[in-house]
Amino acid sequence: MYRQILESIQGIEIYPVMSFVIFMIVFVLISYKAFRMKSSSVEELSYLPLEDNHGNIKK
Amino acid sequence: MAMETFSYDNKIVRNFAFATAIYGVVGMAVGLLVALQIFEPAANLGSQYTTFGRIRPLHTNAVIFAFVGNGIFMGVYYSLQRLCKARMFSDVLSKLHFWGWQLIIVSAVVTLPLGLTTSKEYAELEWPIDILITVVWVIFGINMIGTIMKRREKHMYVAIWFYLATFLTVAMLHVVNSLGLPVSLFKSYSVFAGVQDALVQWWYGHNAVAFFLTTPYLGLMYYFLPKAANRPVFSYRLSIIHFWALIFIYIWAGPHHLLYNALPDWAQSLGTVFSIMLIAPSWGGMLNGLLTLRGAWDRVRQDPILKFMVVAVTAYGMATFEGPLLSVKSINALTHFTDWTIAHVHVGGLGWNGFLTFGILYWLIPRIYQTQLYSVKLANAHFWIGTLGILGYAIPMYWAGLTQGLMWKQFTDEGFLQYPIFLETVLQIVPMYMFRAIGGGIYLIGAIVGVYNLVLTARQGTLLAEEQASAPALVADTEPDTAKNVYGHRWIESRPVQFLVATLIAVTIGGVIEFVPAFLIKSNVPTIESVQPYTALELSGRDIYIREGCNTCHSQQVRPFRSETERYGEYSKPGEFVYDHPFLWGSKRIGPDLARIGDKYPDAWHYNHMIDPRSMSPGSLMPPYPWLADQSIDLSIIGKKLSVMKTLGVPYSDEEVSSAADNTMAQAREISEGLAASGINVESDREIVALIAYLQRLGTDLKAQRVSDNKQYKPKPYVRRGY
Numbered sequence: 001m002y003r004q005i006l007e008s009i010q011g012i013e014i015y016p017v018m019s020f021v022i023f024m025i026v027f028v029l030i031s032y033k034a035f036r037m038k039s040s041s042v043e044e045l046s047y048l049p050l051e052d053n054h055g056n057i058k059k
Numbered sequence: 060m061a062m063e064t065f066s067y068d069n070k071i072v073r074n075f076a077f078a079t080a081i082y083g084v085v086g087m088a089v090g091l092l093v094a095l096q097i098f099e100p101a102a103n104l105g106s107q108y109t110t111f112g113r114i115r116p117l118h119t120n121a122v123i124f125a126f127v128g129n130g131i132f133m134g135v136y137y138s139l140q141r142l143c144k145a146r147m148f149s150d151v152l153s154k155l156h157f158w159g160w161q162l163i164i165v166s167a168v169v170t171l172p173l174g175l176t177t178s179k180e181y182a183e184l185e186w187p188i189d190i191l192i193t194v195v196w197v198i199f200g201i202n203m204i205g206t207i208m209k210r211r212e213k214h215m216y217v218a219i220w221f222y223l224a225t226f227l228t229v230a231m232l233h234v235v236n237s238l239g240l241p242v243s244l245f246k247s248y249s250v251f252a253g254v255q256d257a258l259v260q261w262w263y264g265h266n267a268v269a270f271f272l273t274t275p276y277l278g279l280m281y282y283f284l285p286k287a288a289n290r291p292v293f294s295y296r297l298s299i300i301h302f303w304a305l306i307f308i309y310i311w312a313g314p315h316h317l318l319y320n321a322l323p324d325w326a327q328s329l330g331t332v333f334s335i336m337l338i339a340p341s342w343g344g345m346l347n348g349l350l351t352l353r354g355a356w357d358r359v360r361q362d363p364i365l366k367f368m369v370v371a372v373t374a375y376g377m378a379t380f381e382g383p384l385l386s387v388k389s390i391n392a393l394t395h396f397t398d399w400t401i402a403h404v405h406v407g408g409l410g411w412n413g414f415l416t417f418g419i420l421y422w423l424i425p426r427i428y429q430t431q432l433y434s435v436k437l438a439n440a441h442f443w444i445g446t447l448g449i450l451g452y453a454i455p456m457y458w459a460g461l462t463q464g465l466m467w468k469q470f471t472d473e474g475f476l477q478y479p480i481f482l483e484t485v486l487q488i489v490p491m492y493m494f495r496a497i498g499g500g501i502y503l504i505g506a507i508v509g510v511y512n513l514v515l516t517a518r519q520g521t522l523l524a525e526e527q528a529s530a531p532a533l534v535a536d537t538e539p540d541t542a543k544n545v546y547g548h549r550w551i552e553s554r555p556v557q558f559l560v561a562t563l564i565a566v567t568i569g570g571v572i573e574f575v576p577a578f579l580i581k582s583n584v585p586t587i588e589s590v591q592p593y594t595a596l597e598l599s600g601r602d603i604y605i606r607e608g609c610n611t612c613h614s615q616q617v618r619p620f621r622s623e624t625e626r627y628g629e630y631s632k633p634g635e636f637v638y639d640h641p642f643l644w645g646s647k648r649i650g651p652d653l654a655r656i657g658d659k660y661p662d663a664w665h666y667n668h669m670i671d672p673r674s675m676s677p678g679s680l681m682p683p684y685p686w687l688a689d690q691s692i693d694l695s696i697i698g699k700k701l702s703v704m705k706t707l708g709v710p711y712s713d714e715e716v717s718s719a720a721d722n723t724m725a726q727a728r729e730i731s732e733g734l735a736a737s738g739i740n741v742e743s744d745r746e747i748v749a750l751i752a753y754l755q756r757l758g759t760d761l762k763a764q765r766v767s768d769n770k771q772y773k774p775k776p777y778v779r780r781g782y
Contacts, residue, residue: 019311019329019572023336026307026565027300033548034299041549046291048216049282052141052528 063211063532066525067140069427071153073522075133076420076427078161080510082129083416086121087503093118094496097649098489100672100682107686108172112608116183117171122408123181123271125164130416131275132160132199135222137423138282139203142219144212144530148205152198159195163188174606175245178641179260181267182236186247189237196233200226207555211530214552217298221278223559224306228270228566236263240703243696246602248703253636257317257644258326262570265313268404272412273375274306280348280372283419287364293350297343299548304340306562308333310569315386318395319618320631320644326573327388333569334386341379348372363438367418370446374410378403393468396614396648398488399460402453409449409502417441417509424513430520437512444505451498459491468622476625481651482676489680587634589763592709593756595719596726598700599692600753603746604643607684614645615654615757628655629761638709650681655758662730663737665751687747692727694720694744726752 095102096111103110140147147153166188170176176183184192203226207215215223236259239247251259285292292298314322314330349372352359359365381403385394394400425432432438466484469477478484551558593601604610617623619630631654636642660668667674670688672681698719705711715722724743730751731743741747 015325015329015572015575019333019569022568022572023307027304030303030548031300034296036547037296037299037549042295043291045214045216045549045552046285046295048142048212048214049138049218049285050289050291052144 061532062529064527064529065146066527068136068147068150068153068524069522069526070524071147071150071157072133072137072423073427073517073524074157075129075136076424076513078129078157079126079133079416080420080513082121082125082164083413084503084506084510086118086126087499087506089114089118089121091496091499091503094492094499096682097680098492098496100680103682107174107607107684110607110682110684112611112682113172113174113176113606115611116176116180116608117168119181120167120171120183121164123267124167127272127276127412127416128160128164130412130419131225131271131279132156133423134279134283134419135203135275137427138218138279139206139222141528142212142216142282143206143210144528145206145210148202148209152202152205156195156198156202159191159198163191163195166191170245174608176605176608177237177239177247177249178605178608178610178643179236179249180264180646182233182260182263185245186237186239186241187244189233192233193230196226196230200230204555204559211533213533214549215555215558216282217292217295217302218278218282220302220552220558220562221274221281223555224302224562224566225270225275225278227559227562228266228274228306228310231566231570232263232266232270236260240707242699242703246696246700248700248707249641250707251640251642252707253639253642254322254633256640256642257320257636258314258322258574260642261316262310262313262573265316266310268407269309269312270306272407273309276412276415277301277305277344279415279419280344280368283415283422284348284351284368284372287362287368287418287422288352288355288358290351290355293347293353297347301340301344301347303565305337305344307565307569308337308340310566311573312337312386313573315391316646317644318386318388318391319620320616322633329573331386331388334383338380338383342376345372345376345379348375363435363442364418364421366439366442367414367421367445370442370449371411371414371418374406374414374449378407378411381406392618392620393464394460395618396646397460397464397467398456398491399464400647402456402460405452405456406449409445409452413502413506414445417445417506420509420513424516425520427523427526428517428520429523430516433512433515433519437508441505441509441512444508445502448498448500448502448505451501452495453498455491455494455498459488459495462491463488467626468620470622476622479626481626481648482678485649485680486678587632587761590635590637590760592638592704592711594726594752595697595701595715595723596692596730596749596752597756598704598753599697599723599746600749600751601643602700603687603750604753605641609653610643610645612645612647612649612681613651613653614648615652616644617652617654623652627652628758632761635758635761638704640704640707640709653754653757657755657757657759658762661737662733662751662755663739665754666734666739666741666747669747669750684747687750688741688745690746691742691744692723692746692749694723697723723749 092102093111093115107113136147136153167184170185170188171183175185177185203222207219238250240250241247249256281292281298311333312330314326315334318327318330349369352365352369359369384390385399385403421432421438463484466478466487471477551561617627617630624630664675668676669684671683672679698716701711701716701719705716727743727748730748731741734741
């Protein structure tokens with residue numbers, strides 16, 4: 001029943017296709033950007049949380 | 060470059076940490092109480108205020124928003140200051156945020172047992188509290204973004220991205236899903252009805268899991284796991300892909316909560332496909348967490364903090380693998396409405412959220428109290444007790460879910476349901492319910508041991524309320540070519556505003572594409588001619604059904620399977636729910652589906668069943684509702700209810716609105732006279748009468764249509780509308 005209702009909405013079949021296309025574009029773009037990062041900068045950024053020293057900790 | 064000195068606010072972190080610990084124990088204790096009630100109804104303490112339907116939402120709200128919520132803020136306030144090399148933006152906002160959030164929790168603790176609820180899962184709180192949540196959330200956002208703006212570290216570390224996405228998306232979800240029209244100070248109706256309401260609710264419900272229980276905790280994982288392991292995250296590149304893929308895909312997957320329900324096929328498929336795709340970013344994140352420990356596994360053996368974190372990340376991996384599997388339609392057909400779902404969420408809740416929270420607490424409390432953990436042995440004990448608790452909880456629930464799901468679908472060789480009596484399938488799994496309570500109890504004991512250890516740790520140290528730090532000021536980019544030099548993802552990492560916009564776009568696309576067609580349908584849903592609005596009395600009864608949380612145990616959604624149509628009747632159609640503000644499809648069947656309960660039993664059966672369920676169905680685990688026979692229907696508000704419904708598009712006439720109270724009593728008298736004929740004397744203004752009217756209405760409109768199709772349609776003996 002619902003299939004019929006949805007078929008009556010114009011252009012409904014484009015929605016699932018659109019979803020997938022948008023996702024793939026975003027995914028490929030982000031992956032490309034991520035892998036294009038310089039190794040040195042990646043290293044520097046991944047050490048950000050470890051930068052602050054906890055001088056006050058009695059270890 | 061000039062060094063600036065400043066101090067980190069540890070007091071606010073301490074406050075949130077204490078709140079986390081306290082509400083953790085409270086929320087789990089309430090969970091244990093509801094777990095006991097499932098197999099021993101007398102555990103409702105004989106009071107309406109502590110009966111399952113009302114305190115099960117208290118449990119979920121307490122653990123999600125009080126325990127995990129405070130845990131998020133604890134971790135964010137600690138890590139954000141250090142990652143930004145800046146104190147929180149405003150101490151006043153920090154305090155307002157803390158006390159505002161505690162006020163919300165206290166409001167929930169008061170209103171939910173009173174039965175003041177919208178019935179929407181994890182969004183049960185009524186509209187004044189919803190507004191308070193919005194205000195406090197915005198305060199949190201301003202404080203967080205303000206801190207980021209005045210940071211002394213140019214780049215925002217991956218944890219901050221997750222915090223920002225959390226803030227933005229939760230705000231959007233909360234506002235859209237809570238849209239309602241107030242009837243009174245503590246009663247409102249959702250602006251959405253039926254299918255639309257269901258879609259919005261599970262877009263919210265699913266993403267509450269995604270953006271309240273997952274993304275902020277991933278942010279915490281990306282900060283605290285490297286901290287505890289004292290080594291950087293395995294792959295920063297992977298974390299970039301993890302972040303964007305996760306927030307982009309998560310938002311689409313909501314419809315997997317409504318598979319085989321009265322929802323468009325394409326939306327169901329979309330939910331399934333995106334759920335399966337979710338495995339990739341989820342496992343990317345999990346592996347990124349686990350591989351951070353590469354070369355440090357020897358430390359995991361000795362350090363209880365790392366043990367907690369490893370199990371947490373593993374539980375995240377298991378739950379995010381299981382979730383997509385449960386979204387496959389053929390698997391969902393078996394597991395939906397069963398305890399499998401309960402097992403699934405508790406692997407995530409107890410394992411991922413619970414263990415990561417405790418890991419962080421064990422790491423953080425000694426540091427801000429300038430001391431060492433009071434007892435590493437106790438922390439290790441907590442770890443093993445907790446792990447045993449998770450297993451003791453999850454295994455019986457998987458067993459129960461699978462057993463009951465199979466029993467519901469089992470046919471005899473002759474083609475009849477093998478277990479036609481729903482109760483049979485419940486009684487079969489009662490031992491599993493008992494084991495589950497034991498498992499949950501063990502986990503709670505572990506949590507209490509943990510809190511004890513943390514309190515003693517705090518007592519042996521002194522709080523370093525103001526932690527001094529220094530860092531060079533951030534020099535603004537004045538040269539135009541700087542931006543060019545930093546290309547790619549690093550560019551956006553140092554631009555919070557652009558980052559927020561990109562995140563907003565990523566999370567909005569999914570929502571928009573999902574909703575637009577769904578709302579186009581509104582004008583296209585074939586109105587089933589015989590589906591009429593509820594009478595005033597039935598609407599009152601429906602509100603009692605909502606107040607008592609009947610929907611926590613009973614679905615109103617017959618799926619299109621032979622095993623369900625045989626058991627309950629015709630499968631549910633979207634057109635049946637057009638006047639349902641809010642929808643009451645439910646998500647779990649502890650009791651049978653009620654979509655077709657109308658006219659199945661006489662009124663007297665319902666009366667006796669409400670007063671003492673075991674008198675009508677021996678062995679039933681439903682709690683008794685004797686107070687319904689003592690409390691009167693609130694006639695003062697019924698006209699307003701109809702008028703609000705009318706505003707929302709339910710076709711009540713002005714005459715029906717103005718004479719709502721009279722109509723209520725007229726129909727109620729008819730029912731009480733009928734009951735009197737069966738030897739039951741009850742005043743006609745009692746709540747039980749309204750509830751019976753509502754239950755007897757459920758599903759009857761569709762039957763009326765079928766008769767009409769056969770050209771034998773005769774109006775029911777009593778006039779439903781317009782007394």
